[in-house]
Amino acid sequence: MHETTAILIGQPDLEPPLELLPVGSVRAQLGFPSPAEDFEEDGLDLNRILVRNPLATYIYRASGWSMAGAGILDNDLLLCDRSITPRSGDVVLATWDGNQPACKILRLAENHLELHSANPDIPPIVLEPGTEVEVFAIVGVARTMKRGGGARG
Structure with missing residues (x-):
């Protein structure tokens, strides 16, 4: 599949119970590991980090690989905040002419807009002008990992 489309899953719970998860006191090294302290910082709630405006936030599931260059993979969860005005260069979710929502990079031109993939082989x-289009900002991406490595999918 060449396009990355999205399927609406729904809105986050408007009043989720506070779920504090422990946070390590040091950042995880992606290269050679260094010895780290074992104590933890205060906990954090992922809803408070990922959902800035619960009433305007919707969660979609990505389908396809055209946005892999932007770090969005097949089956990722896309957090879309409809209260944010997208700007040129933002990752967005766009719908037009009855098409399924597409996840793309928005480019605003003088007299039209363009939706770019994060794959240079896809035009x-x-x-x-005059095309009815809705464009919403993607403000977060969530992914679960499959045991044994690799993205779940």
């Missing part, structure tokens, strides 16, 4: 979608 941009050019939406001419």
